[in-house]
Amino acid sequence: MAVQVAVLGAGSWGTALANLLAENGQDVKIWEHNAERVAEINEQHTNKHYLPELKISPRLKATSELADALNGAQIVLFVVPTKAIREVAKQVEKVLRIQQARPVIVHAAKGLEQGTHLRISQILEEEIPAANRNGIVVLSGPSHAENVAQKDITALTVASHDVEQAEWVQNIFSNDYFRLYTNQDVIGVEMGAALKNVIALGVGAIHGLGYGDNTKAALMTRGLAEISRLGVAMGANPLTFIGLSGVGDLVVTCTSVNSRNWRAGNQLGQGAKLDDVLQNMGMVVEGVATAQSAHELADSMDIDMPITNAIYDVLYQGKDIKAAIAELMQRSNKPEFNFE
Ligand SMILES: NC(=O)C1=CN([C@@H]2O[C@H](COP(=O)(O)OP(=O)(O)OC[C@H]3O[C@@H](n4cnc5c(N)ncnc54)[C@H](O)[C@@H]3O)[C@@H](O)[C@H]2O)C=CC1
Numbered sequence: 001m002a003v004q005v006a007v008l009g010a011g012s013w014g015t016a017l018a019n020l021l022a023e024n025g026q027d028v029k030i031w032e033h034n035a036e037r038v039a040e041i042n043e044q045h046t047n048k049h050y051l052p053e054l055k056i057s058p059r060l061k062a063t064s065e066l067a068d069a070l071n072g073a074q075i076v077l078f079v080v081p082t083k084a085i086r087e088v089a090k091q092v093e094k095v096l097r098i099q100q101a102r103p104v105i106v107h108a109a110k111g112l113e114q115g116t117h118l119r120i121s122q123i124l125e126e127e128i129p130a131a132n133r134n135g136i137v138v139l140s141g142p143s144h145a146e147n148v149a150q151k152d153i154t155a156l157t158v159a160s161h162d163v164e165q166a167e168w169v170q171n172i173f174s175n176d177y178f179r180l181y182t183n184q185d186v187i188g189v190e191m192g193a194a195l196k197n198v199i200a201l202g203v204g205a206i207h208g209l210g211y212g213d214n215t216k217a218a219l220m221t222r223g224l225a226e227i228s229r230l231g232v233a234m235g236a237n238p239l240t241f242i243g244l245s246g247v248g249d250l251v252v253t254c255t256s257v258n259s260r261n262w263r264a265g266n267q268l269g270q271g272a273k274l275d276d277v278l279q280n281m282g283m284v285v286e287g288v289a290t291a292q293s294a295h296e297l298a299d300s301m302d303i304d305m306p307i308t309n310a311i312y313d314v315l316y317q318g319k320d321i322k323a324a325i326a327e328l329m330q331r332s333n334k335p336e337f338n339f340e
């Protein structure tokens, strides 16, 4: 039997996932606050701004009424940027209370809330009480929307404390090009997802400056070391960082021209101004806000994150990228690992 799914956000990733679910045979309604985009999806079966090549399944219906999207939904999938999660969750909570519904909440966003430094599932837990929801499941891993829209083979992680709900979601999304693996380490999956965007900004920047493959490999590997350091301090399982939502997503985001974070970094490396880069992107660049959250979090927990801090200094303190690189290289010599 088809499962009823409400997808919140018709950006690149929301549209790609909603279309995949519709093609999997699920009953999907996508909610989008931009009324013109809703009309385009329903009438033209396209979403040209975000995924110009995609021919959207006519099974996918769009709506600008949240209550309409949520009515009868067994799954509510949040795919709005991190900065909009709390605001949208508040609206969802009101509707679910009136509808007396308890759907499974899934999210596919990647970031840490500015100010609170909370992970997305923590924001959702705060805003949607257990009386109005089932479990919370995280969908993450190496997955550019553009590639999924082209039906490229993609493997993801579906994380929840509740294995049965993770397995249920796994089955609903799976098809012959989309394969999911369950994981119970919600903290590790969300931290890997959020923090890799910051490193991708850095790798894009060194590409823009003309550095080669050795530099990129060094930045990605040492970036993963500090992602793991902060994640483990927050309670993650270190193994998660060598999985799809860790090294997998780091690799795809740091090596692909589809990555908005990599592209933003590349433009900064070529001398563009941050405000202009963000203005021209027309899509969310999560790593910029996450760099600030990660910098503050690492500082408050006394975790050494030199690369993230250097990227924060470039983005928020006006530091010259080459000066930041020179400082990283001048740090005292140390062992690669502190085995204890
Ligand atoms: N694009 C991709 O390939 C992937 C994106 N993600 C994550 O998914 C999340 C969403 O990313 P994208 O779809 O790429 O973003 P996007 O920039 O393409 O689209 C964002 C969508 O959210 C909506 N939105 C923004 N603010 C809103 C608000 N306050 N209330 C309601 N709706 C609002 C916009 O109208 C738009 O539909 C991000 O956290 C991103 O890191 C994860 C995996 C892949």
Ligand SMILES: O=C(CO)COP(=O)(O)O
Binding pocket: 110, 141, 142, 143, 144, 197, 200, 249, 252, 253, 258, 259, 260, 261, 262, 284, 285, 286
């Ligand atoms: O998370 C992503 C791929 O897994 C998308 O990365 P960008 O937001 O940098 O495009």
